[in-house]
Amino acid sequence: MSPTEPAPDRKSIPHVDFDLDGLDADEEKHLDFYRKVAVHEDMLVPLAEHHDGPNSYYVLFDRSATCGHPGLSQVLAVYLQRDHERQTFSFEKAPLPLPAMAQSWLIHRGCPSDSLALDPELGPPPADEATRTLERRLTGDGDHYAMGYCYTSDDPDDMVTVVALRALDEEAPSPFRVLVEEVDTETWTHTLREGGFDTVGEALRWCEDRLAGEAGPLPPVRPAAAASRPASLPKAPVPRPPGRSR
Structure with missing residues (x-):
């Protein structure tokens, strides 16, 4: 069991939703996002997320990170910026070793500091x-x-x-x-x-x-x-x- 997964018999593991339906005008950006973030989407657990209009902030636990790659960081910070008028989006991401570091990274990109609390039922408290x-x-x-x-x-x-x-x-x-x-x-x-x-x-x-x-x-x-x-x-x-x- 991975350290940031829920304790047994407590809570089913939720899935992340990046809400990018209809934002497909920029094919290159989609491919970049898929290769760097969404390729393991079914293995990403949203420990915390905040949505502010077209902007979204995610603290994700990547259950696949250490599979065949010992030592890699298991936490992924993702900052999504959607442009519904142009039907495209941009993103930044950073693999980080600790959830608190991911929270800090996102806060310094505009996420309100009191809006990114970790889900208390995901991972050991x-x-x-x-x-x-x-x-x-x-x-x-x-x-x-x-x-x-x-x-x-x-x-x-x-x-x-x-x-x-x-x-x-x-x-x-x-x-x-x-x-x-x-x-x-x-x-x-x-x-x-x-x-x-x-x-x-x-x-x-x-x-x-x-x-x-x-x-x-x-x-x-x-x-x-x-x-x-x-x-x-x-x-x-x-x-x-x-x-x-x-």
């Missing part, structure tokens, strides 16, 4: 207030960070997502952050935690150790007064599967 607080912060200030690395493991014995971020503000405390989302399949809840690192190497090494089941506790984020100037974070390090020798 937050286990504690620390998780809820961090998710709210990520939803609000997700544009303050650049993502350099992520890996999603849907192993039933260790459902975990790790994300390495770099603060865009050079004066930010602990310029490199690691987010860790863990799903407890027995209680059907999830936790989200954040750690702070001084260098990109330390952040990526902790992610690698966590995926191998060897990581220690996350170091706390340092106070702002102790912040140092960050170095560059590689844009897309190749994920190293759990258990691979160094």
Whole structure:
């Protein structure tokens, strides 16, 4: 079972409706949308959606993401803009590792922040207030960070997502952050935690150790007064599967 699917015997899985009937004037745009979004439409679960006239905002869970592609992000943010007069549409999309990051991406494209709540019956709920607080912060200030690395493991014995971020503000405390989302399949809840690192190497090494089941506790984020100037974070390090020798 995937971490953002509903708990057993709770709710049937809904299907996403992009409402594009009649918008077929631009064949190239349709093909682009099909290849990048709708090709797995029957595997997309709408965790949250908001419609504002011709504009729609979707937080989707892609159940097919890790099929044959270990580590890929399972959450997809989609922003649709319809033009009924011209009978066409445009779209933006972003695969992201965490629902809160998808919410943030859509909010910064015009979605009202209070209109994109996740369906509480789809996926495990937050286990504690620390998780809820961090998710709210990520939803609000997700544009303050650049993502350099992520890996999603849907192993039933260790459902975990790790994300390495770099603060865009050079004066930010602990310029490199690691987010860790863990799903407890027995209680059907999830936790989200954040750690702070001084260098990109330390952040990526902790992610690698966590995926191998060897990581220690996350170091706390340092106070702002102790912040140092960050170095560059590689844009897309190749994920190293759990258990691979160094």
